[in-house]
Amino acid sequence: MASPSPVLGPQAPARAGWLVLLIIGAAQFMVVLDGTVVNVALPAIEKDLGFAGSDLQWVINAYVLAFGGLLLLGGRLTDVIAGRTVFLAGLVLFCLASLACGLATSPGMLLAARAVQGVGGALLSPAGLSLVTRAFTGARRDVALGVWGAIAGVAGAAGVLLGGFLTDGPGWPWIFYINLFVGTLVFPGVVLRIPRTAASGTARLDLPGATLITLALVALVLAVVRSEDDGWTAPTVLTGFFSSAVLLAGFVLLERRVHQPLVPLTVFRLRNLAIGNAVNLLLGVVMLATFFLLTLYLQQVHGDSAREAGVAYLPLAVAIMLTSAVCSQLLPRTGPRPLLIAGALLLSGSLFWFAxxxxxSSVGTYFIAPSVVWGAGMGLAAVAALSAATQDLGGEGESGLASGLVNTTLQIGGAIGLAALSTFAFDRLDDRLARHQPYPVALLDGLTFALRIAAAVALAAAALALAVTRPGTARTPVEAAAVRPGA
Incomplete structure (x- = not known):
């Protein structure tokens, strides 16, 4: 076992710890940003590369699918190998794939590069969160998790903002080239500020389990995505759902039998971990779909340019930053439950307002104002859900599992939410067009219908958050057994 890191650990100087958070947070910002930065650039990408309209969603889904499907594997690799090594490998892969995206000359080349980007993100993101949870303890960890939670929401909004300026400026390839600048700053920072740590001598990688859960998640998301074109009862869609269920059942059976499972199923005995990840899944459903639906409204209904659409998200990003900071300060005193409930209720209310x-409509009254409420809600809910989902894990050999779970639920929720809510919106659009409504009116009807469904999902998250308990100071014997391999 390596000696305690002079930078990462309970005795780390405060300044060193915050510097590590800044470095790793920049990379996490880049990863989350790439989930939304393409939204306002899609019309330009469609025109330049010759995408069919029905295939355009894959520019987003290829990334989210690879990212979400491999996050658990990335989290476990973090525990088995070493967080620093996995982080650097993911960073290099992500940046190389970003370069390939910008240089793409065909739809196939862009989609393949986006998938590789997702693989890089699946290594980078859980390794980064693992390093953060090891770098801080106590109240400082709550503040650090507040910053980390804010990154997700701010990056989502910033992705739309930057996407608009870059698409209208130097061109859509620059939404990918910008990652190279971030990578060249982060890589030396990690090498210089985060020391090497030895890999665990006893941990083993559960490759069969990783394969089964990845295939199950991919089959599930593919089935939801295909439902947009084929319908929910089509043989291809039903086969996808059935395959996902069979693979998931196989994963559960395998994890009960192996000595060192990818995900010890007993960890779900930890109430806050289970509820926190379930709420996080619902937040993922709401977050990615909201940006997609509202961007369609701004550009295709309201008639805004890519740059104007991006600027409209600025108040939302500011609201997320401010409320995330407030949430991180309140967490040590209140625990995650009241903040999570309040955040989810604000999200639900804002989505009903958007509907x-x-x-x-006046952008100020019906877009900017609910955007601020949405940003406040997401800032509270994202940080509180992250705290609830990770507070019972984070020790030696556990931080990768905790970060893998919380990132997986957010991303898989995002992939499912985007596919499902866009399906509801476009089905409604087709129905209204068949009734000879003008396209903007028909599209608006589909978008507001999907936003009402998103509001109901956020309301369900608030109800689920009622089950979160205030964190204790020590694990019970049952909780301690829950995180031991083979328990």
Whole structure:
């Protein structure tokens, strides 16, 4: 076992710890940003590369699918190998794939590069969160997790903002080239500020389990995505759902038998971990789909340019940053439960407000104002859900599992939410077009219908959050057994 790191650990100087958070947070910002930065660039990408309209969603889904499907494997690799090594490998892979995205000359080349980006993100993101949870303890960890939670929401909004300026400026390839600048700053920072640590001598990688859960998640998301074109009862869609269920059942059976499982199923005895990840899944459903739906409204209904659409998200990003900071300060005193409930209720209310949009609505009243409420809700809920989902794990050999779980639930929720809510929106659009409604009116009807469903999902998250308990100071014997391999 390596000696305690002079930078990462309970005795780490405060300044060194925050510097590590800054370095790793920049990489996490880049990873989350790439989930939304392409939204406003899609029309330009469609025109330049010759995408069919029905295939355009794969520019987003290829990334999210690879990212979400491999996060558990990335989290476990973090525990088995070493967080620093996995982080650097993911960073290099992500940046090389970003370069390939910008240089793409065909739809196939772009989609393949986006998938590789997702693989890099699946290594980088859980390794980064693992390093953060090891770098801080006590109240400082709550503040650090507050910053980390804020990164996800701010990066989502910033992705749309930057996507608009870069698409209208130097061109859509620059939404990918910008990652190279971030990578060249982060890589030397990690090498210089985060020391090497030895890999665990006893941990083993559960490759069969990793394969089964990855295939199960991919089959599930593919089935939801295909439902947009084929319908929910089509043989291809039903086969995808059935395959996912069989693979998931096989994963559960395998994890009960192996000595060192990818995910010790007993960890779900930890109430806050289970509830926190379930709420996180619902937040993922709401977050990615909201950006997609509202961007369609701004550009295709309201008639805004890519740059104007991006600027409209600025108040939302500011609201997320401010409320995330407030949440991280309140967590040590209140625990995650009240903040999580309040955040989810604000999200639900703002989404119902968005659902009142009209073709010629005032942007200030019906977009900016609910955006601030949405940002406040997401800032509270994302940080509180992250705290609840990780507070019972984070020790030696556990931080990768905790970060893998919380990142997986968020990303898989995002993939499912984007596919499902866009399906509801476009099915409604087709129905209204069949009734000879003008396209903007028909699209608006589909978008507001999907936003109402998203509001109901956020309300369900608030109800689920009622089950979160205030964190204790020590594990019970049952909780301690829950995180031991083979328990």
């Amino acid at each position: 009142q949009l009209e073709v010629d």
